[in-house]
Amino acid sequence: MSGYLAKMEEQGFEELIMVCDASCGLKAAVAIHSTVRGPALGGTRMWSYASEEAAIEDLMHLARGMSYKSAAAELPVGGGKGLIIGDPNKDKCPELFHSYGRFLNRLNKRFYTGKDMGVDEDDLTLMCDETECVIGGESVGSPSPFTAYGVWRGIRACAEEVYGSPNLEGKVVAVQGIGSVGESLCQHLVDEGASLIICDLDQERVKAAQEKWGARAVSPEDIYSQECDIFSPCAGGGVINEKTLPQLKCKIIAGAANNIYKTKEMAKAIQERGILYAPDYVINAGGLVFVEMHRQGITDQEKITAEVDRIEERLKMLFRRAREEQLLPAEIADIYAEERLQMR
8 A cells, every 4th residue: 555655645646545345346446636626527437457556557647637637728626537447348237336426425526527438328327326426427418529529629729830720621630549539520520621541449430430431441550650640549548659659650649548658758759750749638628628517517518619619729829838948748738737736
C-alpha cells in the first residue's frame, strides 16, 4: 500500500478507494485526483488487465488526466475515474452494476461518473437504480456524439495551424477505431469533404463504413504507415510510441483517444518529425462538457453544442501560445490546466 500512497502524494491524488463484492464478482476502484474546482467527474470503464497493479496504474493515469481535461475545459469540476475489473463481454450482470452503484453512493457525491470503455447506457441505467452520482443511461443519452463533434472542431483548428485554413475538403484522414465516437467523427469529416482511411478490430464496423462512406480500410497494423494529412486515433491509448511514430506520414495527430502517446518524451519527438499534436484532453473534452452540463441540469442541445464549439478556439489559443513561448502544445496545455488547478 505504501507504493500507492507514494504515487498519490507525488501526483497530487486525494483518494484511491477499492471495493470487492464477492456476491456478484465486483472488483472495482475509484481514483479521485482533484476536487479543487468541484466534485470529481470521470467515466467508469470495465476492462480486463494483466494484473491488478496494471489496472490501478491505468486508473490513476486516467483520473489525473480527467483533472487536466476538466480544468482545460474551464468546467467547475475536478477529475476522477472509475474502474470495474472484468471482461465486458463475459462478466456483466445486473447485480454487479447495482453493487457498483451502491459503492458510488458511499462516496457522498465526491465523484460523479458516466460511460467509458466497456460500459454502455444500459449499464449506467442499472447504476442509476442505486445512486444519483451517474450521468447517463436511457434518460440522458450518449456523450459520444459530442466527443466526436469536439474532435472535428479541434481538427479544424489543427488544419488552420498547419495548412492555413480550417477547411477539410480534400484532406485525407486516417481514423483508428470506428466505435461510437469514431463513427460520428467520420460522418463530420465526410460531410466536410474529407476522404477516410479506417481500421477497426470489428470487421462488421469496417464493412459498414466502406459501404456508407467509401472509406478505404486497412489492417490495424497498417494504419500508421498510410499517406494522409491527419491521423486520428479514436481507440486505445499509447498508440504513438517508438515503433509507430517513425511510420507516420501525416502532418497532424488529432483524435478522441486518451493518452495517445506512450511517454511524455514522445511529444517532443512528434514535433521534431514536423507533426502537430493536438493535446488529447483538450480536443476530446466534448463528451465531458455534455456530461457536466447535464449534471448541472442543462439539457438544451444548442447550449451544449455552443460550449463544445469553444474547443476549436481554445486549441488555436494554445497553438499560438506554444509558438510565442517556444514550448510544445502539450506543455502549454499542461500549464493552462495547472493554472486552473492552482498547481502553479
